[in-house]
Amino acid sequence: MIPRISGTRLAGIAVLLAGAAAILYGCAGTPAEDKSASVEAQTIAMMKESFKAHGQAGLDRLDQDDTQRLCSKYSTTPPPAAVAKKIEGENLAKVRYPADGKLMGDWKKGEKIAQLGRGMQFSDDPAKPAGANCYACHPLAPKELSYGTMGPSLYQFGKKRGYTEENRRYVWAKVYDAEAFSACTNMPRFGERHILTDEQIRDVVALLMDPESPVNR
């Protein structure tokens, strides 16, 4: 069947959702904000009709959490300080450290996780572990030349910052939920969104923080 929404139905949904949005946002929008909220409601309604669940990617993937909703408004400009503070605070509260306090794993496994781009796509086998694909956006170990430039270079990260417990905790938390430190960053929240397991995050921390890791040689 052709997925279509009739004009009337779409308008109906839009009004309903815009109403709900107005209540959520406290009804005090400027005309431009009202317009934007109405388009947002139409967009969400349309998307729900335009995708189908496939493999591990259900329609709930379209639902936004607070961070995603706020950051959708600040894609090309940084969020205002108050918004950034709210996002970072909410995400910092979600960072969970491992119960046994062990932050460092095996950098060799971490390198494999950093290389692997598979994971969470509807075309991926959900039984296989996801990768982090760090190299998609960052230079890390110097022998890998196929790296992206979306994020900063992490070459010699541990060596430059210092191999301290404080820095290991920072790297753990940054990989776990990058939004805790940099609101509306492009970097996924690997722990908070259950992309990586605790064990995998340990291995990635080791890749960045183990003096023996090729990142630090």
Add this chain to the structure above:
Amino acid sequence: MPRKLRSIPGAAAALALAVITVTLPIVPVPAAAQESVEKAIEQYRQDLQGGNPAELWEARGEEIWNTPRGPKHASFKSCDLGLGPGIVKGAYAQLPRYFPDAGRVLDLESRLVWCMVNQQGFTHAEATKVTFGKGSRKRSDLEALTAYVVAQSDGTKMNVSLADPHVRGMYEIGEKMFFYRAGTHDFACATCHGSDGKRIRLQDLPNLTKKADAQRAYTSWPAYRVSQGEVRTFQWRLHDCLRQQRFPDLIYGSDASIALTTYLAARANGAAYAGPGMKR
């Protein structure tokens, strides 16, 4: 410049070359490869002497266009892409647009499906059975037809009118969708396509929020994908981007796919359409 289909033997030779050269490296590209991939594609273009294997799809698409088909035994000569029944020249450069007979804004591909269903008598399932082809045993009529139609806009300036409120509405929704972050990875289109001079691994990313990049990107699709040996359409481009965004499966010809296309097509307005293109 109006485009003329090359002779079939010429295009066949081009495809033979395409098959030979299809082993071009795909991601992850080995060491020091960014430049060499571009060089390889450039060499490949030179070998084809300006030809593009997409011409084979164009030729097949033209044949399908002119052949009566379906339960109603109708050809696409009665299919109106916006400029009148059967008129293909320049039509793609003005799509998406609002079609009163369908009561919807449609892009080229959804309009082709509309004509197959409403004029040729196919069911929607039949018309969309093969949207994205896979080799000679699973060829897509929609890819062939799309290649044929878009080639008739080669050199035509993109001119998607937002005067119609339906089209304007779809543009606004498409824009929202472009910046809509969701899924396991918090990705929006803008995550990868919202800043200048970035790349994923070795793949350069156009900044689609900038006019020049948006124009260059949109006018080079659909394209012959050397790594896949197939012509890929704009619906394919969106579908595969959203797969990598970890979104669910974008339905072919769905309203959201058309809204996003409307946003991106209109942002290319003013640039000469230059497809089908050729990509790695």
